[in-house]
Amino acid sequence: MTDSTKQDKHTVVVIDDLPSNLLYFNDALTRFGYAAITAENGKQGLEKINIVHPDLILTDVNMPEMDGYQLCEAVKGNPATEDIPIILVTAQDDRDSLIRGLSIGADDFLIKPVNPSELQARVRNLLLIKDYRDHMKRYTAELETQVSLRTQELNQAFEELKQVNLQLKESTLDTIRRLSTAAEHRDTDTGAHIWRMSQYAQAIANEMKLPSDTVDNILYASPMHDVGKIATPDHILLKPSKLTKEEWSVMEEHTFIGEQILSGSAQPLLVMAGEIACGHHEKWDGSGYPRGLSNENIPLAARITAVADVFDALTTKRVYKDAWTTEKAFEYIKNQSGSHFDPACADAFLKNRSGIVNIQQTGPDQDH
Template sequence: MKVVIIDDTQTNLLLIQHLFKRLPEAEPLLFQESRQGLEWCLDNEPDLIVVDYMMPEPDGLAVARRIRAEPRLRDVPLIMVTANQQSDVRYEALGCGVTDFITKPIDNHEFVARMRNMMTLRANQLALAQRADWLEIEVSKATAAIRAREREMIVRLSRAAEARDPETGAHLLRMANYAALIARAMGWSAPEAELLLHAAPMHDIGKVGIPDAILLKPGRLDADELTIMQTHPAIGHELLARSDSPLLQLAATVALTHHEKYDGSGYPQHLQGDAIPEAGRIVAVADVFDALLSPRPYKQAWTLPATLDFLREQRGAHFDPRCVDALLDHLDEALQIRERYQDNDDLFHSLEPAISMRSVLCG
């Protein structure tokens, strides 16, 4: 252990250096100039500091104050050597962060015992810090494993939906990345946007509860069928909402609200404006943007100009104007996402939430 000894008297330094020969686990570093000793402590990692009380500026108290002002040195044991027995001096020293005292003239046996105790204290501090670092690493690993299981659950649930309503996984990848892009542009933090990236693909999971005769009907749905189809947001919310996971809770919110419209004409709750959770408003824009640009068995792909015109026309009606503006302001990035994730069966197995479900504008 590196033990810094600061004393302006050469005789005292030599005596202390001699006593440390009884402590082979220590490496004494001697400083007759208090300023030099202080600077060494501030630039390095001392394990124990022994400082004399009476010294030219900075004196022992000033050194102690400066040491304790440095966050990484606040717990380093600091011993003050003093011939002063006055209580007020010792109180002031303790207030400056001094750990213990050695009284002059130095008793050799007491000095060695106190130094050994202080080094044991320091060793325990370091061991505790290492334990805390190890625990932090283990918690991070456990948290990452939980998140991985959550994302696996999303993929598996969505595979169940895919078996009933086939569609490319690339659509889910694209719309999820659009949603994260819009969220970041609207001021979401990076962790919040990443959470939305992984939650957004679950927006239509409730379609697992829609009968095949309605879900797979090639033509237009009649009024009764449309009413049944419009129950899928509530079904998706019910599937996801009972989890304690922030990811699945956000996914439940998205599932319930992504078909709401800004003017209140959406479903299932006919929410309006900011009463619609922002995640739902974001996913609504991301989902429709990709759905319009993508070919489907029931429609041809729209052109980019036609799609952008639609978004502008529906700004303030179907869509939150801020979400539309965020996408349009970052259109180049959105088109890069579209280019990156083309329709490809292999995308389903991507590390990102590439999962397959039918996502249509009205249903």
């Protein structure tokens, strides 16, 4: 008996304990163009199946040691061989045997004596199905590989985009900081004021449980509150003595000028910065400037900034005044709650006293 193992042929493992049957199947399958590998019992057959992974198994049912049903269960129970179609060859054409065979995974039956044309037709049909399944499996695996590759590429592109966005955001914030510092340098000699007041504003917004996007925007927009001072003449901005009425009205213009500088953008950050620039000197009771707005007519970000800005102005030395003690400044915020300041913003500020003091003590150096 010859075992043929040509690569381009379908391989069929034939298992039967009767040498005459093996000879018959071997000859027939070879004649049909298949490579046949024979085994004399189920155990030997299973060993060969696990080694060669044939395209089809043709097995007798009644055999010593391991019968056709047991072999079928072993092949179908192993993920490496479960897809190999099995034809059970049986002398029993009773219904129960056929149902038992099907229930343990057999794909087809041949009843002895086996007719060569029927053998050829059944083998060919099962091999066609097997080829199609193999093709789909390879196709699916290839698709999965491609999807996984594309997903990796997309993730990488997304990561790069995130980095670019972060860099873009960082460079925008850097520009904002530099511009704000430029305006601030003209009267406070320091960028430390805008650092501290923006931290205070962020702390208030956090204490008020505002959405994190809004908190971020307050942190980054509040440093621009006095950007309009770029246009305020030095003799007014740096005057150590009391301003005249006319000088005050020029000074108050920095709110409108800041609003103009920041207006017209679609960026929420700059829209908020414009509201803060114009609204940070408004007062809750309507006695502020430039528009004399009151209560909730003053944008929330401006109400928050007002508390932060005034507290830092009070606790630092300016050309026209000495620094107040922290205690006295806290007292001022408390007393002005409901008149100068929105009570909700003042409360949030006073509630987080330790956080505020911490910012005050850890800020950048005055000669920043």
